[in-house]
Amino acid sequence: MQRHAKTGGSSLVVEDVGKTFGHGTDEHRVIEGLSLRVDPGEFVCIVGPSGAGKTTLLRCLSGLIRPTSGTIRYGDEPLTRPHADIAVVFQDYRGSLLPWMRVRDNVAFPLEGMGVKRAERNRRAEECLHAVGLADVGDKYPWQLSGGMQQRVAIARGLAYEAPVLLMDEPFGSVDAQSRFDLEDLTLSLRADLGITVILVTHDIDEAVYLGDRVVVIGGRPTTVVDNLQVDLGTDRDQITTRADHRFTDLRTRLLTRIREAQAPAERTPARPEPKPAPDETPGGGTAKDGIPKDSPAREKTARAVR
Ligand SMILES: Nc1ncnc2c1ncn2[C@@H]1O[C@H](COP(=O)(O)OP(=O)(O)OP(=O)(O)O)[C@@H](O)[C@H]1O
Secondary structure, three states, X not given: OOOOOOOOOOOEEEEEEEEEEOOHHHOEEEEEEEEEEEOOOOEEEEEOOOOOOHHHHHHHHHOOOOOOEEEEEEOOEEOOOOOOOEEEEOOOHHHHOOOOOOHHHHHHHHHHOOOOOHHHHHHHHHHHHHHOOOOOOOOOOHHHOOHHHHHHHHHHHHHHOOOOEEEEEOOOOOOOHHHHHHHXXXXXXXXXXXXXXXXXXXXXXXXXXXXXXXXXXXXXXXXEEXXXXXXXXXXXXXXXXXXXXXXXXXXXXHHHHHHHHHOOHHHOOOOXXXXXOOOOOOOOOOEOXXXXXXXXXXXXXXHHHHO
16 A cells, blocks of 8 residues: 555644533533644554543544543644544444445445545555455455454555544454454554554553554543653564563553552552552652652653643
């Protein structure tokens, strides 16, 4: 596949966003004061405790739902509805592929609603199926393929929009472990080949570190950004050596710690008893829970990044 003309597209900027569902006694404030910026060509993974609002945030980014407060901008434009530059791949291929349509038509189908002519729809479907390693299955039906292959079809359909931004919501959650590794590597190579921006929601911390240039942790009540980790593992990643790298395991430890901290205390399973405070753990000085001295410039830097 060729690089898109609009490689990477524009920045997505989330400013002070809140999202509340329901009204009155049913009101549920899920997200509040959440700010985030994703620049063209970045691969950003979003992790957080279950129910934190990861899918809600991704749906806001896709323009499918509107935030209750704050703004989301794509470049200079306010994002208030689905945008031609932003494609979405959902988690469950079983719910998103149409069983009565051949694979090629499943990939091409959404383009019809966008006014793309038949010949161009078919060209894109063939090209995208080729890109995900399924050049030979266009005539089959989804139910004739394995789960991993069906999820590749769902990715091909996302690519067929030729959008510079791809949002992925737990895209590999329904497949076996080996297919998951293969799909992760496929996503990395598509991103490298096409130069697209990817924002991927996942429950899997290792997956987030393996894929992302950056991992954003969301959590708290209501949810906001609680950490923003740059992943310093280069672009040449490998399922065996990258995952064994001490930088990988250090990042995973930090992420797990931050996600546990972001959970409400009642939801947390204490790993071990809280240690007694050391003599120098006095307010305004000494070392905090995360190991960074309270008056360290690094703490101020982290706080700024999260803000
Ligand atoms: N349309 C809706 N109406 C009412 N509440 C909703 C709606 N969509 C999401 N919620 C609520 O918002 C909260 C966050 O849901 P969301 O699915 O975004 O979380 P998540 O972090 O993706 O969860 P998980 O990790 O378990 O998939 C949940 O309490 C959910 O019940």
